[in-house]
Amino acid sequence: MTDDRQEKARAIVEQLWGKGAASGSDGNDGNDDPFRGVALEHLFGEIWPRPGLAIRDRSLITVAALLVLGREKQFALHLRGALNVGVTPEEIEEMMVHLAYYGGFPVSASARDIAHTILPNAGDKN
Known part of the structure; x- marks a missing residue:
């Protein structure tokens, strides 16, 4: 390298x-x-270092793609990374609701279960 x-x-x-x-x-x-x-x-x-998108934005896009693809292990890893670069738990929750319609409810439900083990105060609004 x-x-x-x-x-x-x-x-x-x-x-x-x-x-x-x-x-x-x-x-x-x-x-x-x-x-x-x-x-x-x-x-x-x-x-990732290319101009045009901030690291935070690339992180959220990556989490969304991994959710839709059903890549649970990488989803969890990148979800933690997204929190570290400023993506909020509320934004992640909203992204998961939004993607349920575009990526499907089963993968979104699995992602939601994973997210609720990682996100601070996840599920408190239910």
């Missing part, structure tokens, strides 16, 4: 998941794991 891409990737990953997250919980920075290396270099080193 080039130094520039690596620097950009680390900065974004740390915004989303905190200091040290770019190296993973096992200390792996992608050098020994080609899959992780590609994700860090290309996705977080080239795509």
Whole structure:
């Protein structure tokens, strides 16, 4: 990975998941794991830092896409990241209601269950 891409990737990953997250919980920075290396270099080193959308907006879009695709593990991971970059629990709740009509009720219901384990005060309005 080039130094520039690596620097950009680390900065974004740390915004989303905190200091040290770019190296993973096992200390792996992608050098020994080609899959992780590609994700860090290309996705977080080239795509996420592109101009035109703020990190917060990219995060909300990512959460929405993962919800609709039913990618529960990645949805939970990116949901935590979205909260860290300023997406509010209320915005996430509203996004899930909105996407129930576009992505389907079953995936939205599953996402809602996951979100309610992660979001502060989730479900208090029910």
